[in-house]
Amino acid sequence: MIKLILADDEPLVLVGLQNMLAWENHDVTLCGTARNGMELLSMIEQHQPDIVITDIKMPLASGLDAAKVSAERFGRFPLFIMLTNFEDFSYAREALSLRAVDYLVKIELTPQVLAASVDKAVEIAKRENDSSPRKSFSVSGRGGIHPFYDKFFIRLLNNLFENREQFELQKNELGLAMPGASHVVCFCTLGGMKVDTLDNASLAELNTTIVRMLKDTASRFLSCDVIPLDMKSIVVLAHLETKISTETLRTALSLMLQQTEQVIRNYFSVTLTYAIGVPVQDMYDIHHSFFTARRLSLRNSLAVAFPDALDEEAESPEAVFMHRDAIAKSIEELDTVSLDASITNLLHVMEERQLSFSEAMDAACAVLYMALTLLPDGQTVIDGIFSDSPDGYRSIYSCKNHEDIMKWLSNLAAGLSKDMASKRQDYRQMVVRNVQTYIHENISRKLSLGEVSALFGFSQNYLSHLFTKYVGTSFVEYVTRAKISTAKEMMVSSNDKIYAIAEKLGFENSFYFSKVFKKVEGISPRDYMNRTISQGEQHTP
Incomplete structure (x- = not known):
């Protein structure tokens, strides 16, 4: 089967394209959709498609920009079919200069027109696949860089950077601007009957789709980054143009929150609840907003909870993330001895009640998010550790006291140590190969x-x-x-x-x-x- 990706910044257009053809009748399988040019490049690297159908005008990078970068990095493949809202000779000329297979005007697009264009691309793809070797789909950016995107934000949200210099270096390598005078974390939790009844594979697929639509919808109101934490938890990191206070958060975010919740509910029959953190002026301090938002998510059942609803004193980040650096390092380096020692120390602190219940919950969640993101196959590993629990690893959110949290964390630590020990050498060799690839790129x-x-x-x-x-x-x-x-x-x-x-x-x-x-x-x-x-x-x- 020929692999194809669709890209358009309009959700309704994407839905229409997906349903316009019976793709399997054209020997095509849809392997993903993208809402902007940067996301499209990431998906090209991830899925290695044969064909891309993309809108020309999209946020962050246009379809033409994506085609140009793709040609430079990957060669002839994937083949591009360009879409636009109106006929423009300059666009058409540039598309043809990039060897686009076709140039289609949306208002004139019918199933017959699309089918003819796709069939032509499929024929070219099959012919050239047989006769020409394809370049490796590895991007000096997200082939070397893109896999670091989620890790970067997990480190940032959990205050895991060693210093500001390391933060700035990784931010610049990823090309993350994160503009704004204020920044705030919106902690989203997925809910509803549909979410509760899906198996893990279907839930993961749903999560990925919702993350993209959240990004697309929220970006219409403000600059933002969207980061999945686990299959039911997502962070929308909002970058606001003006300095705001806790008191003015409602005004600044209400329209975005309302629209994103409505879109997700209408498209997926899934409810979104939001917990909003305190605003910060420096992105390096965003962990303060994240801590507040996560605590609110555990304490409130409101559709949208703002930080003024928190009826207790703010936590001490030092207390909440005691041993965090050692835990993060041991997970990344698959050092089971250091991980066991760090978790044992953390459990001792919990046992002695040196942390409040909320702080203990935050610490356990931090270890969870680090494992999910910093391990190469974190989601699979964590799912396996908690396979006997009906709620999986999300049973952490049902803990009622310190003892429940300690039992859950002990279970997590034992499972991580067992898994890390079994794959230590393979993982380290993979790290070296990734670094070698980065060097050559x-x-x-x-x-x-x-x-x-x-x-x-x-x-x-x-x-x-x-x-x-x-x-x-x-x-x-x-x-x-x-x-x-x-x-x-x-x-x-x-x-x-x-x-x-x-x-x-x-x-x-x-x-x-x-x-x-x-x-x-x-x-x-x-x-x-x-x-x-x-x-x-x-x-x-």
């Missing part, structure tokens, strides 16, 4: 151990140890050899001068490049080029 940059380890969320010592153990060389040596290897390829395949190659590979100057090259290869770049040319002439008939 960013070979033109100056790559330091500190920068890359911070981006991946590891300590420098840990990443250095992994390279030495699984690659047999240091991180710096690997990067150096990768750059020199690329330089040799450029000398053979291009007419670039030595200084140009040095500049393209991130060396400070051609003198330093020549010094490094000679150290690795035993001869200077000039001698290497001359030798290559000489060998080529000898083999020329």
